[in-house]
Amino acid sequence: MSLAVVGNPNITRRDIPSKVTGQLVFTYDINPATLGLANDQMLYMGMVRCPYPNAIVKKIDTSAAEAAGYVVLTEADFAEYNLMYVGSGQPHAPISNTVLYPGQVVAAVAAPTTDEVEDAISLITVEYDVQPFVLDVQDALAPNAPQLFPAGNLPPGAVNPENGMFTAATLRIAWGDADSAIASADVVVGGLNSPIELNTAVIQQAEMEPWCDVAMWSGSLPTVPGPTTPTSPESTTPSAPMGTGLTVYDTTEAPFLGQATLAGYFNIPLNSVRVIGSGIQGVGASGFAGMTMGNKLGNAEHVIITAMMALKSGAAVKYGPTRNDHLAITSQRFSERAYLTFAATSSGMLTAIKGVVYENSGAWAGANGSDTISDILNMYNVANMDISLIPVNTNTHHYSGAFRNVGESQGHFFLERMADMTAQKLNMDPAQFRLMNLHGATVDTQFDPQSGYRYSGYEGYQAFQAAMNQFGWSSLWKGWGKPSSTNGSVYYGVGFSAHNGQKGLPIPGSNVKITVLSNGGVFINSGRTENGAGSDTAIPIMGAESLGLTSLDNFNPAMYPGAGYLHADTALTTNDSIQGGSTSTRSSGISIVLACEALKEQWAPAIAAALGVPANTTLIFANNTIYPEGNPSNFKTFTEAAALLTPANGFELGSVTGSGSLLFNTPANTTYRVGGGKFVMVAVDVETAEVRVISAVVGMDIGRVIFAKGAESQVQGGFTQGIGEGLFEEFWNDPTTGRNTNYNFHDFRMATQMDAPDSITPVWVEYVDPVGPFGAKGIGENCSMCVSAAIANAVSNALGNYPFTTTPITKADIVTAIQWMKDKGMLPAQP
């Protein structure tokens, strides 16, 4: 396949000029002037949050705030409405007097300026009955533990009341006979009565634009302005009446889910709610998120609270939380604790995995850790498996919303530390151990062992090998107990992690429209948000390729008035599913290819007539020209062909539009996984305990690179994010008070510019995935998956193979490890 735009390394991100000039107005940037409102038509909202992990509001005094003219919401304002859910968890009111985690909202208050919000909050007094609390998953299952819900701390129905056994609400998957295999194995890491305990920390999405909502109800307010650019004949007519009902500007990856949530909550028709998830006054891009770290799904409490405040106050209301406030509520990745045992033959064949994973689901959310289990099932060929997931409610937040990876980072950390420890016990090169045991090495093993579903396309094994070779593993790895090299007190360690994650599902119901204008401009209408992941560029790339264009110029409204890309507005755009789970490239990609085919079908007869060939002639779209198949010298340029789109030729709008929808027609019994490996070199100073990641090579089973610069940025950014997870990030509740201690960027430490490795090199394994557009898969989430494991293995190697079992590996952990290894005489000597 000869491709002009797909994978072209010179294509730049379409929305980046509007970002580097400050012209793109993100949701958090909205102020009254942005929306054409007078200053007194918008109020700013703040939250009163309970500091205690478990409490009941005894009394709340809002009189002083109300006397000062501020508008206040408490639980009573939500009494007439139904309860809501976060994920699959327990129902609750958006503002509740029953507090189950520190930071839960007990009141909201709105004021005319952002400064006054803080004044208003200080006028509200709350009296609490402070209850005993529990933070730890195993503590929560102990007898006499504080109970969050009447049925206890497990999800509803998790335990059969008749026999006390776990049910399907928890999860246990087994095949073969793991117990016997472990009992008779040559080599066992862990043991039936002594499994290895591994722990991961809670990490925060912590995107740079805080979550934000601006809500307004129709009435005295002026009609909400729509996007100022771009427009096209196909997009200027709203599918729902504007200026009626509820309008919400939202930092969301799922505007249509948000619309449904709000309509359902307020019991109003769906088309009375308009959710706008895109930036305004800019080309394309959106109100935030940090690239596929996502922003949020449609069911977060504060969206409803903001809308309720707008209803009560009669004003437009902006909830633009402070950073501290935001870190109290943003998406997190829950902590997990695993007890695992691996068994293998003396030749290195893995024969059994047995264990249990406790997921800390936090207060209101349900189980989200099934991806951990899925990864444990899919990573290695194992004849005997017995793995359980136990989600436990505790007095912590742990809202598992939009954010790269759900249970995969945790699962990969468990798997890849265990695999290294098993290879060490076998005294075998850990890379050879992976090559011997990785699942999916050949076509006949590319299936999910639990469901039996086939992987759509998969070269994860080849991607692992490619990264291994590019990194130079065989020469850098010097054997167990030996750092790769040393320089004085600086010990260089190498390590890696394989990865195999379920990502890139083509989501049925992804709809895209593409229009060619008579001036040659091209316009895309897709409800997808652009949150930094690059779909604003990747989807036009696939559209351009389908139309035979050799650049993205035709999407540029400065060159072709009316051209562009309209995103994520439930009143104006198609419903293009959600921006998450690495699904965009496959989902919208399939849809836009279908849309282009539909467009060409309508356009072709006019072009054929102009070329003097029969109307049913097959036309080729390539090199900015259109010609009959086999006769490229008889052509019209794309611009000439576009000029045929006139009413005289039957194109009443002066344009032609094709629609494409990914229906439920993807192959049955198919699962979608992306594999590969991440190889890392670290430097550990055994005198100062400083750790620095020096370099990384990331092998990725990508299928086809669509947006080359963006794909490289995904790998770089995802890996850097993983450095934080591996070495710094831990959202921490003080066990003595239950309160959180690090709602800020100083104490919740992410990777900074100083932590960036000298190089992060992607290695693409390209082939044609049978389902993806142009053979592409989606890789965004896999970029951070397993980085923490690779770093842990490399740091372990630098120190002579200290058995790390937790994330993050902090400086304090390094100090402990160095001393432990010294005490045992195992720290490699300084040369």
Next chain:
Amino acid sequence: MESEKAEGSSAGSEQEGNILQTKMSRRTFLKLSAATAAATAAVTTVGGIALKSRGASNAQSTAQTTTDLFAAVPITLTVNGIPYTTTIEPRDMLVNVLRENLSLTGTKRPCDRMECGGCTVLIDGKAVYSCTTLAMRMPGHSIETIEANNITVTDSTLAALQAAWVTYDASQCGYCQPGRLMAATALLKNNTSPTVDQIKAAVAGNLCRCGTYNHVIAAIQAAAASL
């Protein structure tokens, strides 16, 4: 069962900066400081000195009085070479005045407490966090924001960096990048051939969650080479 009383979002605890545990926010503190200054002023008749801008020679900043230091006052700021007159509270930080009063929302406010650098602007050519810069102190100073080149290119260093940012894909979600671009502009104005370590140091105060730090280094090197 323990019974405790907490005011607002706070519980009377001690940790500075934690909204759930601190009674006094930074702005409330400033407001109270101003009140203290006013009370002192009533005795000493010095009046409002504590909050008076260093640029107070600007006649429009003299509207503050000793009796109501929270009263809105007119102020004139020179941003990107253009004088803007607006009305602010004395406690207002520059970032809020830029974003809310002047609608110059290119300057971002990701953390609002000097931890992320997303609010960085140039003041008299020097990179400064605008989230902790009192707007009252800014009359008489030259403020440059990410919007400096949006009408005509007045800062060729910033323009070179903006172009390099596009070529090297140094931004993904983009929310932190205006601040980083301003920090990089300050660097290149003083040093047109920085080393990698100097580049890292110059933008180390700018957090990015998307993590394209290596592309940022490449972009700054390319911009430096083009100047």
